[in-house]
Amino acid sequence: MTAATAGRFEAAFAARGAGERPGIIPYVMAGFPGPGDTAPLLLAYERAGSLAAEVGIPFSDPLADGPTIQSIGWRALEQGMTPARAIAQVAEARAAGLTIPVAAMTYINPVLAMGVEAFAAACAAAGIDGVIVPDLPVDEAAGLAASLGAHGLAHIPLVAPTTPTSRVARVAATAAGFVYCVSVTGTTGARDRVSPAALDLLARVRSVTDLPRALGFGISRPEHVEALTGHCEAVVVASALLDAIGTGGDDPGATAERFIRGLRGVGAAG
Amino acid sequence: MTTAGRFGVYGGAFVPETLVPALEELEAAMTAALADPAFIAELDGWLRDYAGRPTPLTLARRLTEACGGAEIWLKREDLLHTGAHKLNNALGQVLLARRMGKTRIIAETGAGQHGVATATVCACFGLECVVYMGREDTHRQAVNVYKMGLLGAEVRPVDSGSRTLKDATNEAIRDWVTNVENTHYVIGSVVGPHPYPTLVKRFQRVIGDEARAQALERWGALPDLVVACVGGGSNAIGIFTAFIEDEDVELLGVEAAGRGIETGEHAASLEAGRPGVLHGAYSYLLQDADGQVRETHSISAGLDYPGVGPEHAALRDAERARYVSCTDGEALRAFHRLCRMEGIIPALESSHALAVAERRAGELGLGHRVLVCLSGRGDKDIDTVRAVGGTGEGTQ
Ligand SMILES: Cc1ncc(COP(=O)(O)O)c(C=O)c1O
Numbered sequence: 153m154t155a156a157t158a159g160r161f162e163a164a165f166a167a168r169g170a171g172e173r174p175g176i177i178p179y180v181m182a183g184f185p186g187p188g189d190t191a192p193l194l195l196a197y198e199r200a201g202s203l204a205a206e207v208g209i210p211f212s213d214p215l216a217d218g219p220t221i222q223s224i225g226w227r228a229l230e231q232g233m234t235p236a237r238a239i240a241q242v243a244e245a246r247a248a249g250l251t252i253p254v255a256a257m258t259y260i261n262p263v264l265a266m267g268v269e270a271f272a273a274a275c276a277a278a279g280i281d282g283v284i285v286p287d288l289p290v291d292e293a294a295g296l297a298a299s300l301g302a303h304g305l306a307h308i309p310l311v312a313p314t315t316p317t318s319r320v321a322r323v324a325a326t327a328a329g330f331v332y333c334v335s336v337t338g339t340t341g342a343r344d345r346v347s348p349a350a351l352d353l354l355a356r357v358r359s360v361t362d363l364p365r366a367l368g369f370g371i372s373r374p375e376h377v378e379a380l381t382g383h384c385e386a387v388v389v390a391s392a393l394l395d396a397i398g399t400g401g402d403d404p405g406a407t408a409e410r411f412i413r414g415l416r417g418v419g420a421a422g
Numbered sequence: 423m424t425t426a427g428r429f430g431v432y433g434g435a436f437v438p439e440t441l442v443p444a445l446e447e448l449e450a451a452m453t454a455a456l457a458d459p460a461f462i463a464e465l466d467g468w469l470r471d472y473a474g475r476p477t478p479l480t481l482a483r484r485l486t487e488a489c490g491g492a493e494i495w496l497k498r499e500d501l502l503h504t505g506a507h508k509l510n511n512a513l514g515q516v517l518l519a520r521r522m523g524k525t526r527i528i529a530e531t532g533a534g535q536h537g538v539a540t541a542t543v544c545a546c547f548g549l550e551c552v553v554y555m556g557r558e559d560t561h562r563q564a565v566n567v568y569k570m571g572l573l574g575a576e577v578r579p580v581d582s583g584s585r586t587l588k589d590a591t592n593e594a595i596r597d598w599v600t601n602v603e604n605t606h607y608v609i610g611s612v613v614g615p616h617p618y619p620t621l622v623k624r625f626q627r628v629i630g631d632e633a634r635a636q637a638l639e640r641w642g643a644l645p646d647l648v649v650a651c652v653g654g655g656s657n658a659i660g661i662f663t664a665f666i667e668d669e670d671v672e673l674l675g676v677e678a679a680g681r682g683i684e685t686g687e688h689a690a691s692l693e694a695g696r697p698g699v700l701h702g703a704y705s706y707l708l709q710d711a712d713g714q715v716r717e718t719h720s721i722s723a724g725l726d727y728p729g730v731g732p733e734h735a736a737l738r739d740a741e742r743a744r745y746v747s748c749t750d751g752e753a754l755r756a757f758h759r760l761c762r763m764e765g766i767i768p769a770l771e772s773s774h775a776l777a778v779a780e781r782r783a784g785e786l787g788l789g790h791r792v793l794v795c796l797s798g799r800g801d802k803d804i805d806t807v808r809a810v811g812g813t814g815e816g817t818q
Contacts, residue, residue: 212714213588213700215595216438222582234712260436261699265713287436287699291426312440314602319442337440338600 160253161329175203179390182238183228190241196405200412209258218341246279282306313349324361343370427616432732435615492790506798512539514625519606532587533724534566536610541575611654612731615702626660645793655731657797678720679747689718721750722770769798
């Protein structure tokens with residue numbers, strides 16, 4: 153284990169004060185909005201006070217994603233984005249001074265195509281801290297989790313409202329960094345409200361593990377984040393943020409900063 | 423990795439966590455239903471009285487003469503209600519879904535045959551039915567789109583990705599993730615996450631079980647060769663399964679070579695793919711070096727799929743079955759020959775199996791028998807064939 157990487161998530165969650173709003177983990181699809189925009193956006197995410205960031209590596213058949221991320225991923229692929237290039241964007245951001253933890257999110261097939269071991273090594277070398285694979289349930293994940301662990305990377309598994317608590321415990325036992333809690337039975341995409349099932353899931357996760365909980369899928373508004381205070385340690389924000397960047401004019405970094413500060417409930421100086 | 427639902431190293435269940443409990447529930451329901459004589463009797467009753475089973479075994483007399491070798495026999499799934507083997511599976515799965523208390527049925531479809539079969543059974547039971555179909559395929563198979571509407575199903579065209587079967591399957595899985603509480607997903611082939619490949623095989627193996635019994639009764643012998651086309655692979659698994667233990671029976675699957683393997687425009691996953699994960703299963707897959715799933719081509723929408731059922735991957739590696747391919751042109755020519763010589767209009771999918779069967783009949787020679795799974799009839803393909811024109815001679 154290289155503590156330098158495994159520790160970034162731990163340190164970031166430990167730095168949160170008691171009673172604070174959940175930290176923000178904004179997502180960006182590598183190659184969005186343009187091929188060279190990922191590293192600058194990651195730096196903007198950090199300037200906005202994000203707890204961590206998530207970088208999507210596009211896949212042709214993203215089963216867990218709704219229309220926003222599907223179409224953004226498809227465009228990234230058409231513009232030549234590859235797993236190797238996506239990983240390189242994180243290395244570029246690190247070289248430019250990015251310090252917050254970064255999780256890569258992709259599907260299992262691109263990982264298998266690169267080779268599980270080579271993928272883990274490439275992520276570690278680029279300064280990625282954890283990996284999220286939404287079509288790799290715990291029953292299939294032992295190989296990837298072992299390779300990631302050997303490289304000091306966190307395997308960040310997902311749990312859903314349909315996951316029984318006994319299984320949540322089994323999933324959490326394989327987790328490092330945090331547990332990714334899916335807020336809805338559904339795909340990614342902005343939602344109007346946080347479902348009661350999400351709060352129930354967060355409580356069930358806490359009953360079986362002390363790991364930090366990040367709630368994702370559908371979180372889109374400042375009032376969602378505020379209402380989640382005390383229920384989880386972080387929220388992942390994806391579709392709503394990408395929609396805002398996509399329609400927000402020609403300075404993606406500034407749009408992102410405004411959006412994330414809004415979610416945090418702080419002004420421009422925060 | 424788990425060992426549950428594996429065929430050799432292939433198969434598994436690579437799905438979003440949300441679906442895992444639903445797959446476990448389905449597996450438990452499947453195991454209980456298949457062990458319940460009342461369920462089996464209900465299924466057999468529907469297959470006999472509604473679907474029209476058993477289907478006949480027909481000697482292709484003039485075709486055999488023309489090939490000058492082994493006898494060519496056709497297992498007539500084209501005569502099944504709705505015109506293809508797909509109904510065997512749709513009936514089985516919808517009966518199971520009813521037993522599970524599901525009130526809403528979804529399906530994906532390529533050629534439209536599986537969509538029509540599922541819509542048909544849902545009409546029988548008054549169940550809500552939504553069928554996902556790639557926008558491209560709704561144009562290629564317009565008649566089947568209209569039929570599904572007549573049967574009371576809602577067809578949702580899919581505009582994501584390549585707008586064909588693989589994208590329709592993605593969209594069906596997304597629907598299932600969202601509506602898993604009340605919805606059963608009737609997958610149309612021996613693909614997808616465990617337990618689907620096993621479940622669909624169970625409902626399709628009736629093809630081979632019948633054919634084997636018919637062969638023994640009519641010939642007092644088994645066929646030398648069994649040939650079936652392979653899209654996802656359900657009609658092929660359906661006819662192969664009964665013969666797997668019969669080591670002297672050669673099993674041959676035929677994939678779509680489209681415009682030719684060398685052009686890259688084909689759908690021959692086993693011949694030209696590498697193992698990978700699509701739609702929840704680890705199997706051979708047409709993909710680029712980065713693991714992005716490739717676009718495919720076949721003149722027959724039902725074979726136009728970049729993956730293949732995991733059991734075929736295992737049968738191939740174990741060399742129990744062999745897999746070859748057949749181009750659009752070869753399939754078209756076989757289509758026309760069956761029309762002219764036997765008075766049977768075959769599906770373009772099945773025509774792939776026919777083309778290879780004719781070739782192998784000549785090689786095997788007199789005194790042998792080839793059993794072909796005639797998986798469906800060609801009514802749905804008339805527009806495609808008419809657009810090409812002629813009798814297929816001179817096409818690639
Ligand atoms: C008549 C017919 N045969 C074959 C197929 C291919 O499917 P499978 O390989 O699962 O039998 C289809 C699919 O739509 C079909 O309609």
